[in-house]
Amino acid sequence: MSDRSTSAEDATSYPTRERELARTFSRLANTLVGEVDAVDLMHVLVECSVDLLDNVDAAALILNDQRGHLEVVAATTPQARLIELLALAVAEGPCLDCVNTGEPIVNVSTSETDTRWPRFIQATHEAGHRLSHALPMRLHSQTIGALSLFGSESPPLDKQGQDLGQAFADVATIGLLRGRSLHDRTLLAEQLQATLNNRTLIEQAKGMVAQSSQVSVEEGFMMMLEHSRQVNVPITKVAAAIINGSLEPLDLLSGRSRDPQEH
Amino acid sequence: MPSVEEILAAVDASDASGGLTSLERLCAECCRMLRIVGAGVALRPEAGRHELIAAAGGVAETLEDVQLTLGEGPGVDAFSQGAPVLESNLAAIDENRWVGFASAAAQAGVGAVFGFPLQIGAIRLGTLNLYRESAGELDDDDLADALRYTDAAILLLLHTRDQRTSATGQYLELDALAHAGPELHQATGMIAIQASIALDAALLILRGYAFSIERPIMEVARDVVAGGLHFHPEDDRHE
Numbered sequence: 001m002s003d004r005s006t007s008a009e010d011a012t013s014y015p016t017r018e019r020e021l022a023r024t025f026s027r028l029a030n031t032l033v034g035e036v037d038a039v040d041l042m043h044v045l046v047e048c049s050v051d052l053l054d055n056v057d058a059a060a061l062i063l064n065d066q067r068g069h070l071e072v073v074a075a076t077t078p079q080a081r082l083i084e085l086l087a088l089a090v091a092e093g094p095c096l097d098c099v100n101t102g103e104p105i106v107n108v109s110t111s112e113t114d115t116r117w118p119r120f121i122q123a124t125h126e127a128g129h130r131l132s133h134a135l136p137m138r139l140h141s142q143t144i145g146a147l148s149l150f151g152s153e154s155p156p157l158d159k160q161g162q163d164l165g166q167a168f169a170d171v172a173t174i175g176l177l178r179g180r181s182l183h184d185r186t187l188l189a190e191q192l193q194a195t196l197n198n199r200t201l202i203e204q205a206k207g208m209v210a211q212s213s214q215v216s217v218e219e220g221f222m223m224m225l226e227h228s229r230q231v232n233v234p235i236t237k238v239a240a241a242i243i244n245g246s247l248e249p250l251d252l253l254s255g256r257s258r259d260p261q262e263h
Numbered sequence: 264m265p266s267v268e269e270i271l272a273a274v275d276a277s278d279a280s281g282g283l284t285s286l287e288r289l290c291a292e293c294c295r296m297l298r299i300v301g302a303g304v305a306l307r308p309e310a311g312r313h314e315l316i317a318a319a320g321g322v323a324e325t326l327e328d329v330q331l332t333l334g335e336g337p338g339v340d341a342f343s344q345g346a347p348v349l350e351s352n353l354a355a356i357d358e359n360r361w362v363g364f365a366s367a368a369a370q371a372g373v374g375a376v377f378g379f380p381l382q383i384g385a386i387r388l389g390t391l392n393l394y395r396e397s398a399g400e401l402d403d404d405d406l407a408d409a410l411r412y413t414d415a416a417i418l419l420l421l422h423t424r425d426q427r428t429s430a431t432g433q434y435l436e437l438d439a440l441a442h443a444g445p446e447l448h449q450a451t452g453m454i455a456i457q458a459s460i461a462l463d464a465a466l467l468i469l470r471g472y473a474f475s476i477e478r479p480i481m482e483v484a485r486d487v488v489a490g491g492l493h494f495h496p497e498d499d500r501h502e
Contacts, residue, residue, distance in 0.1 A: 207452025
């Protein structure tokens with residue numbers, strides 16, 4: 001993979017944005033090659049959304065749990081306000097409507113007074129965002145989830161930005177199915193349910209790391225994620241290793257690297 | 264399409280029929296709702312013997328026993344993969360897959376099997392298997408129902424393991440677990456470390472504590488995550 005990102009950086013004739021895009025897609029390709037961990041991929045995708053889309057400060061990927069509820073599987077900077085906002089977004093708002101209709105809903109402004117989603121608009125405003133967007137994770141006739149995006153007042157999400165965001169949502173769908181047949185309903189159910197359970201397992205491990213290392217659950221997760229990326233092991237496996245005791249929370253690489261002697 | 268709450272309420276209401284455990288009643292409800300010939304719940308502890316603990320329909324009892332004896336079948340695979348195993352046409356599966364189970368299923372007149380793991384993250388309890396005579400995929404509504412019965416079975420299993428709350432005969436707050444936010448699972452992980460216990464025991468302590476002080480479990484979970492509530496080893500002492 002490193003040679004691909006090098007070639008992207010060497011291409012100095014390209015504008016910065018295109019170099020960033022090239023780097024992003026080589027990172028995504030890296031995640032999609034070999035054993036795909038859908039939770040890992042989704043964390044990469046929400047980070048890419050914030051890095052590459054103009055005026056997007058927070059992003060989340062949300063999956064339909066096939067029982068009639070939406071579940072947040074990955075989110076950037078899981079601060080309390082964003083968590084509260086997302087807890088609401090799965091019950092009311094453009095994300096839910098996007099999943100129900102399969103249509104993108106972009107540039108929902110908190111200045112709209114006549115709104116279908118008064119509680120969502122209020123919560124978006126309180127979380128410090130002014131615009132929100134929801135892009136569908138589509139698979140043929142069904143919508144299996146959505147990419148939820150939040151930004152400040154302006155600029156609005158333009159066509160180019162919407163297309164790129166939609167590409168991220170599509171990559172999430174492909175990654176969930178591990179690149180296998182897009183027509184296989186059985187496979188979708190198996191992968192989707194496994195991914196939702198992996199998310200729960202990661203939450204349990206977050207709590208264990210937070211308690212052991214005396215940090216917040218968000219910091220605990222960042223330690224797990226950094227470790228996962230440094231040793232190139234899927235986040236779900238890192239979490240499972242912490243739970244079964246084969247990896248001590250205090251041995252997470254990022255935890256150790258905080259020690260000045262390690263630098 | 265019953266919700267998890269409605270499934271639990273129906274199981275509760277069917278109490279009078281006599282002699283059946285809550286999980287057996289759940290299996291019977293599931294057969295009726297999904298128009299299938301059998302449903303079975305097996306416990307699959309990490310250490311120790313796997314055992315059938317509830318079944319509805321003689322077919323389910325037979326085919327659960329076959330799986331426990333031969334160590335192959337949809338339940339075995341669903342448990343080891345941590346994901347549903349949906350085999351919509353048993354007559355068409357690879358002939359090397361589930362050799363003994365497939366022939367027993369054919370003999371029992373079962374055309375499709377659907378195995379679901381009973382798990383909450385790393386807490387792995389067992390499986391729910393559904394047996395249908397006709398081949399064919401579960402449609403979206405049936406899949407949603409099957410997943411809700413799976414959720415209800417997980418909650419009943421936890422409930423029966425919690426002596427304090429099961430003694431009351433009420434499924435109090437079980438439904439809250441079905442739509443739990445991430446804080447519930449984070450709190451479970453924190454309590455496991457605080458009290459040096461396994462995750463399943465930590466979840467039961469959390470639920471039992473919420474039950475005893477009559478507060479919603481999610482509120483208590485948020486207190487744990489915020490650092491305001493600690494559980495200590497070897498008893499439920501907390502501060």
